[in-house]
Amino acid sequence: MSDVGTSTPTGRNDGDGDGDKTVYRGLVRADHHQYWLRDQTEPNLDTLFDNDDPGAHPLVAIDDSRHMACVHTGMYGFDLPLTIEAWTHRPESDLDHWEEAIEFSLLLDDGARVESILSEDGGLDFVLPAPATSSEAASGSFRVRLHATGRQRAEEMEHISLERGDELAEEHMIQIWAAPPEPVLWLKEHLWPAWEPDTSVPRTDFCVETATGQYWLSDYTTGRHAANVTGRGNGIIVPEPGGHMAAIFTGQADSIVEVVRDILPGEPELELDDWEEIAEVGMVFTGPDLGFNFLDESAPPGYEYLPAEPGQSRTYRVRVSVTGRHRRYELAGRAPDEHRHAERHMIQIWPAPEGPQKIWKASG
Structure with a gap:
């Protein structure tokens, strides 16, 4: 099964596949600890963060229209390696490489892409997988399995830039396929360390x-x-x-x-x-x-x-x-x-x- 795509410097590619999936790879220039997965529908940003997934360190927030997901990164910004796999069917999960994984559903039209909130060239284009049935095609509903590793380390580094010679610390992968809507489901959670203030050091805001x-x-x-x-x-x-x-x-x-x-x-x-x-x-x-x-x-x-x-x-x-x-x-x-x-x-x-x-x- 082929899983190789060729990225351009902007992070876009045409994908490569073998019938089961098409793979896209590139760098997303995250900003303000986030990037977006969305179609061309105008998002309802006022509702976005009311829908953070459960947990102390949420990985995704979905607006009320369900046409956009905000993915939370550990890094504040710059270069994040991202792989997108567009599948013709629900893939088996393989979580060994990943510290975190979560599934959620979105309504997406043609023209869906991953993008940075501040930089038009900081995104990744891909083609939505074809629905297997007419009912899936009519619903426009897709299931997204989001994987992440390195969020904790990237949070400590804050900014990660290849141009500056930094080592890439955080990585994400998105698997997407046509499927009816289902609730948000954590598949794997990272055990973030508990933070306790050092009472011997005066607090400074x-x-x-x-x-x-x-x-x-x-x-x-x-x-x-x-x-x-x-x-x-x-x-x-x-x-x-x-x-x-x-x-x-x-x-x-x-x-x-x-x-x-x-x-x-x-x-x-x-x-x-x-x-x-x-x-x-x-x-x-x-x-x-x-x-x-x-x-x-x-x-x-x-x-x-x-x-x-x-x-x-x-x-x-x-x-x-x-x-x-x-x-x-x-x-x-x-x-x-x-x-x-x-x-x-x-x-x-x-x-x-x-x-x-x-x-x-x-x-x-």
């Missing part, structure tokens, strides 16, 4: 690097990157009069600050022992988006979600706890290769009625 001695907290209504405040006030956080934006001050003009950010449903317990300075102010945010800006960047990229409806304005408390502002570029007792910086902030935000500024601790 993001870092800010600033040459201004401050960074800024705001909702999307301001349309500005930096807060318009005069003076340093309590020396930790000063909101604008309208309350939609605030300046948060760093100990040095040129700083790298590690930040812990918690958006909470209610007031948290006050933590005094690990922090040298703590101040709390009231602000007004229009939901649901909230962001942190420094220099010309945001940290983390994009916005965070507030407990608010779109367009809803609410009053919030913002508590900023600070340590290490007077220890410039020390590594907070950590090894140099851990890149731990002395200045750390914890920002806690929760809905609350209007109230006065509070200073819980101040540095001498």
